[in-house]
Amino acid sequence: MTNLKNSFGLMSRATLVLIIFTTVSLILSRIWLLGILPPGGADSFWLRLPTACASILSVILTILIIHKLTHERKLALLTGFFLAINPWHIEQSRVYSPAMVGLSVLLAGLLVTLFTKKTILKLAISLPTLIGFYLVYPSFRLFGNFTIKLTLYEFLHNLFKLISVDYLFFHDDSYWAGGFRTFGVLLVSTLPLFIAGLFYLVKNFNFAYIRWLIPFIIIWVIAASNPMFPEQQEYFLITPYLTLILAYGSLFFYQRFKSGNLFIKTILTVLIIFFMYEQVLFFHWYMIHYSNRIKNERLYETEAF
Structure with a gap:
């Protein structure tokens, strides 16, 4: 208990606020009205609960993994946030x-492998991780008849679409099961953070990072080769990569805010206000417009079929 108190005592006020805000927003946005939003059947809550719990677990695992790899508490917390x-x-x-x-299973397996340096143990951990991933996500492209039926042009088009500004920040049309396609994968207000994070990573690139890029490249190729593109889910597995870039960008701007003049602080304050506004707008669209769209689509399907 004393060590816990000391740990909290060493944290800055901003870090504590970040932890509290992340925890509250994580629980409320996943559990609150889970059986009602989006509209579903009578048993929607219990069908969705495992996914909601896996969502919370994936955030916790991501924080632990980033902290284990970098030993930077703020970077890990920002990634989770x-x-x-x-x-x-x-x-x-x-x-x-x-x-x-499936994402939670992969993250759990990765976290466990980080606690050993022996290759044989890493391989031993990887096997049950892949089996668990298959059991919870059997529709993953590699587990079926993996053949690329697209032309080279179509495949390259899909590859570039998945990393385009329009897809990442404006229109995520990978609407599996009628998903939320009014916004991008990331909020528009985070674009400056994304650019700053990429700039930092490119500037400080180390060849040791390549092995961590391999999973991203594999998932990127698999998602782009899906014959049902853009209606695919595989690309969702790279969301921790994207939020890590945002975390690096946040630290970049945070340093500028602390040491910047009044003009820089004003610009950054405006960006923060825009970010908060867009987050509220997202929840408004999700809770009102998205729910109404799902109701209308189901009503149409009932009447038409």
């Missing part, structure tokens, strides 16, 4: 989503 408020992550957490549960 941006994952907790990510539009796509929230949307997937409130429906039955094998991809969300």
Whole structure:
């Protein structure tokens, strides 16, 4: 208990606020009205609860993994914070989503492997992780008849679409099960953070980072090769990568805010206000317009079929 008190005592006020805000927003956005929003059947709550729990677990695991890899508390917490408020992550957490549960399984396996340096143990841990991933996400492209039926042009088009500004920040049309496609994978207000984070990572690039890029590249290729594109879920697995970039960008701007002049502080304050406004707007669209759209689509399907 004394060590716990000392740990909290060493934290800055901003860090404590970030932890509290992340925890509250994570629980409320995943559990509150889970059986009602989005509209579902009588048993929607119990069908969605495992996914909601997996969503919360994925945020916790991401924080632990980033902290284990970098030993930077703020970076880990910021990564978890941006994952907790990510539009796509929230949307997937409130429906039955094998991809969300699969993400938690992969993150859990990765975290365990970080506690050993022996290759044989890492491989031993990887096997049950992959089996668990298959059990919860059997529709993953690699587990079926993986053949690329697209032309080279179509495949390259899909690849570039998945990393385009329009897809990432404006229109996420990977609407599996009628998902929330009014917003992008990330909020528009986080674009400056994303650019700053990419700039930092490119500037401080280390060849040791390549091994951590391999999973991203594999998922990127698998998602782009899906014959049902853009209606695919595989790309959802890279959301922790995107929020890590935002976390690096946040630290970049935070340093500028602390040491900047009044003009820089004013610009950054405006960006923060815009970010808060867009987050409120997202929840408004999700709770009102998105729910109404789902109701109308189901009403149309009932009348038409």
